[in-house]
Amino acid sequence: MERIKVLQTASKGYAKGPVYLVKRRELIIPRRTIAAEEAEEEIKRYKASVNTAKEQLEKISGDSEIFEAYIQLVQDEALMAGVISKIKGGNNAEAAVEDTADEFIQMFDSMEDAYMKERAADLKDIKKRLLYALAGITENPFQGLKVPSVIVAEELTPSDTADMDFENVLGFLTEIGGVTSHVSIIAKGRGIPCLTGVKGICGRVKDGMMAAMDAGEGEIFLEPTEAELFEFAQKKCRFEEQEQMMEVESKKPSETKDGHKFMLCANVGNIEDIKEALKSQMEGIGLFRSEFVYMMKKDDFPTEEEQFQIYKEAVLLTKERELTIRTLDIGGDKGLDYYTFEKEENPFLGCRAVRLCLKMPEMFKNQLRALLRASVYGNIRIMYPMLISVEELERANELLLECKRELEEKKIPYRADIEVGMMIETPASVLMADEFAKRVDFFSIGTNDLTQYLLAVDRGNEAIAGAYDSFHPAVLRAVRHVIRCAHAHGIKAGMCGEFASNEKASAILLGMGLDEFSMSAGSIKAVKYRLRNISFKEAEELAEKVLGASSAKEVKELI
């Protein structure tokens, strides 16, 4: 009955289904004294909470030894005896769990041994799990996601989507986040309809309420009427017909009307994404974000062996196609469970990405060795993020060389001709592009960060969201400069930012000479359709005109 209009579309498409509202409530612990006859019931509740917590832990434990140990802790005899005796003494289950756990926490906290002191934190986790279970709140907010649903949340973080069962995701509606936010990128990659910036949506829906969303036009219907559903179905049908047409076109080669070739690649964040991308017409992986390898670990940095297994699995999927793996790009907005970043005034200008890796050379080398070892199975390309200077590049390459020597000593094979390239996403790397081009095998322009750094506009700040614009002539001219420097030194220039798939931008970029367009797999067919239906000559002329423009407004009038 309710219709909501949204301006921003993060990922097109239609979805209809029950709402799954992601709850993240603060926990209030109801403490009370109980009568003797209530004790039995409270003990039952407590035992049920132990089972719930145990089941949750079993589900997430996998090979993690920490969670295996937690499973023992949560059903520990002494803990259980303590809780039951407190319940029998007249406390409800919540109070008994809290007090007993606190006694143990205090005991560990007061121990001399630093290791034992830390175990207090394990018990706090156990306590939280039990209290959540008693309150009937599932600790993993997606635990209850059992049927295909429209996910409604205030915000979705990378760790949220890491735990999500995508089989049951029909669409996303979030209050916070722009078109370049994490959830948008994930949604695009998987072709899941997504609308972000839907203010107040969480307060307007209930779990299980029927919702229909048209992410193309930016419309949401809550508890739609028959007439609205009919209208919705018609639009959906038209959309699907168009998609069908593009699907047919997408099987044809990547070349313009006049035979100029270009390459379309996919951006991926994990193995599942690669499998999804392989279903599209992508010609390679232009950006594999290796962060997930680090984020799925809860206790420590992944080892060389753990990483090797993942990269090997990835490259066995992509086979002879290029697989561009970006080395760890962490810091700024992305954190790790087991590593605390120094508090920084300006994390985006702080110790992140390659800067962090160069400070932790052993950690970085684990990744480099894993990449080298996996390289024999296909066509891995190593890509460094966030470089600002030739020194940084040389330092990273020195470490890479050390890794190669170490492998040679151990007689472990790697591909000697593995390509090494870099992201162009800092203003410094744009200005130094000719120097960099002499020293690397390829460039990949990261327009999301480049726009933000070049324009000094925080892309997450809603107050100045309008100022964040990749059509700003400064960005376009920077891109052209980078492509020219690349070609002057005989290397390829690609782009792995969302701009590469922008409806209006791709023709300009083609005209500037961009060789490789890497984007969410879901966008590939639309871009291919557009680029196949123009000539390179037209694109060049358009690029020339646009580069002469003096403002973003002028640029947009031209296209």
Next chain:
Amino acid sequence: MISQKTVVVNKSGLHLRPAADLSKLASSMSSEITIVAGEKRVNPKSVLILMSAAITKGTEIEIICEGENEAEDLKRLVEAIESGLGEGTE
């Protein structure tokens, strides 16, 4: 009631994970079990209690079992501890 002395050999002593392993094994047994380390006497069926004893590598401990299955249980516990509780003995 029977008992046997042994030495904790795994590298991190009876820390969380090895303690959890030992405790899981002990909990599956019908015997009443006590581990004596110096002046401490702990019930290994509880990870928390077992950890609170802070038993480090190289500590000599005595395992006491009492029950119908005590001989078999004692043997298995000693074997588990001597094999390093899945952690190696380095």
